[in-house]
Amino acid sequence: MSKSNILFIINPISGGKDKLRIPGLIDANLDRQKFNPNFAFTEYIGHASEIAEEAANKNFDIIVAVGGDGTINEVGTKVMQQHKILGILPFGSGNGLARFLRIPMNTVKAIKVINDLRVRQIDTATFNDKHFFNMAGMGFDAHISSVFAGNKGRGLSGYLKLGLREVLSYKPQTYHIVIDGKEYVRTAFVISLANSSQYGNNAHIAPAASVTDGLLDICIVKEFPMYKLPVLAYEMLNSKTDNSNLVEIIKGENIRIRRPKDDAIHIDGEPFFMGQEIAASIQPLSLNIITPDYEG
């Protein structure tokens, strides 16, 4: 059997964890009968994308994102465009897609998943001109990720502290939403377009989401009084937003959203700025990815 050339693209800042030991750990645990490993550390935003594109144009068959959903986004976009295979070693703050796909948070176990080399196809989606793999959206979560991006102390506790401060001052907006031709007008705190079920850290906004159904779950988090925030948190952490009074979920393939002004959005947790009009759609089974033996 010929060996696959595999490149690990390591984001040194994701999840706020030191990653200098990662190449050694991979060397010690990767199946050398199957793989020729190489390593690259990213140095700036967008670098993972550049490295992945170059590797995909060379002779790398498998490219592994070592980081969180933002790193997966950069690497996955190039892997998908070049019809290669994506692997994930979860090292983010939230690890939404990795958790959804049941990729172990333990690095040695996640390397063993790569050794098993079970490749499946999952849906991906677009949000205007950008691809996403886990979740994209606007409203409070986009606002918070733009604020979080300017914050040096990444990691869960930094995120929670900022979230609490911002939640008290954020004002819901009114959106005109068209999902597969049907129009909805909603005043919402957040609109999330979910490919997987969760933002990360097992906060499930769309419990019934599947990455193989050819559909996005459009999650409209309604305007609600702040004292109900713990209810929403409880529902997300217990996968109960399907029956919530606070969240409306509609499945669809093609989505258009008009909002009151140009504003922040997020793509897989990373902040961007976009205009008033957003068009999103799903690309069924468009990404080859290594996962454990799990259907979701």
Ligand SMILES: Nc1ncnc2c1ncn2[C@@H]1O[C@H](COP(=O)(O)OP(=O)(O)OP(=O)(O)O)[C@@H](O)[C@H]1O
């Ligand atoms: N060397 C670097 N310095 C600064 N930023 C970087 C560097 N390398 C990559 N990045 C950027 O770091 C951002 C965050 O990465 P990532 O999403 O993987 O981690 P996270 O936000 O901690 O995890 P999650 O998205 O799972 O919550 C990405 O947008 C990526 O472009």
